[in-house]
Amino acid sequence: xxxxxxxxxxxxxxxxxxxxxxxxxxxxxxxxxxxxxxxxxxxxxxxxxxxxxxxxxxxxxxxxxxxxxxxxxxxxxxxxxxxxxxxxxxxxxxxxxxxxxxxxxxxxxxxxxx
Amino acid sequence: xxxxxxxxxxxxxxxxxxxxxxxxxxxxxxxxxxxxxxxxxxxxxxxxxxxxxxxxxxxxxxxxxxxxxxxxxxxxxxxxxxxxxxxxxxxxxxxxxxxxxxxxxxxxx
Numbered sequence: 001x002x003x004x005x006x007x008x009x010x011x012x013x014x015x016x017x018x019x020x021x022x023x024x025x026x027x028x029x030x031x032x033x034x035x036x037x038x039x040x041x042x043x044x045x046x047x048x049x050x051x052x053x054x055x056x057x058x059x060x061x062x063x064x065x066x067x068x069x070x071x072x073x074x075x076x077x078x079x080x081x082x083x084x085x086x087x088x089x090x091x092x093x094x095x096x097x098x099x100x101x102x103x104x105x106x107x108x109x110x111x112x113x114x
Numbered sequence: 115x116x117x118x119x120x121x122x123x124x125x126x127x128x129x130x131x132x133x134x135x136x137x138x139x140x141x142x143x144x145x146x147x148x149x150x151x152x153x154x155x156x157x158x159x160x161x162x163x164x165x166x167x168x169x170x171x172x173x174x175x176x177x178x179x180x181x182x183x184x185x186x187x188x189x190x191x192x193x194x195x196x197x198x199x200x201x202x203x204x205x206x207x208x209x210x211x212x213x214x215x216x217x218x219x220x221x222x223x
Contacts, residue, residue: 004157031209040123042200042213043158050209058210090158094209100146100165103211105158 001026004106006091012112013081021076021109023091031094032074033058033103034066036087043090049074081113116141118203120214127191128222135186135217137175137201145203147177147184148211152198161186161199171195191221 007022023032030051035043045058049068063085065077074093078085091106117140127133139145149161162170164177164184175186184201201214 033210035213040215042118042120042215043211044213045210048210059212092158096209098209100163100204101209102160102163103209107157 003027004091004093004104006089006106006109008109009107010110012114013078014114015082017081018077018079019081019111020078021089021091021111023074023076023093023106024072025074025091025093025104026072027093027095027104028071029093029095029104030071031096032068033092033094034064034074034076035090035092036060036085037090037108038087046076046089081111083113085111086113087111116145116203116205116212118201118212118214120199120201120217122217123215124218124220126220126222129193130190133188133191133195133219133221135199135201135219137184137186137214139182139184139201139203141182141203141205143205144179145205147175148202148204149173149175149184149186150200150202150213152200154197158200191219193221193223195219196221 004025033048034046047066052071089109092103094103119138147164151161152158202211
């Protein structure tokens with residue numbers, strides 16, 4: 001099993017450009033999450049999904065959109081990239097919403113917005 | 115809203131010395147607490163959770179509800195423990211993790 005995979009691994013954008021980050025998991029998990037990691041700020045939740053066809057806002061959702069058309073995929077979109085969105089993005093999944101379940105993380109996508 | 119604070123951004127110890135990574139939280143209910151670790155060039159992974167009361171790689175963490183703390187401890191640090199450590203909290207009603215700022219641990223030879 002590949003676990004959680006993310007595409008692409010690196011990306012450089014110019015201000016105003018758009019892009020989509022893809023997260024895929026092969027563990028049949030119901031829950032999926034997108035975080036951003038910034039120095040000194042830890043990981044902050046952008047959006048999450050509790051099942052196919054559902055999404056919800058996290059702590060820092062502005063400037064991002066998501067879609068969960070298939071259970072195994074969770075897409076994060078930036079419609080008009082800004083330098084403040086330069087970050088490392090992590091996707092994660094878990095088997096249910098029960099609080100003691102473990103979240104499994106992808107390898108991350110390093111995004112630079114010039 | 116819940117919050118997790120890790121007061122030390124950087125922590126450096128020598129091999130064989132005890133190490134304690136501090137974690138404090140604010141939440142009025144009964145949260146679940148976790149420690150996640152990210153080794154160099156590896157993905158973030160769960161180290162331990164308080165509900166399991168387990169010791170992983172020699173690390174332990176005790177939930178102190180009176181002090182609202184969940185400090186991570188190891189009596190004898192090893193060089194391979196060098197990594198970024200995140201304390202995280204989940205409120206009882208959901209699965210959303212709230213992370214602290216992280217502590218970069220360096221164990222020197």
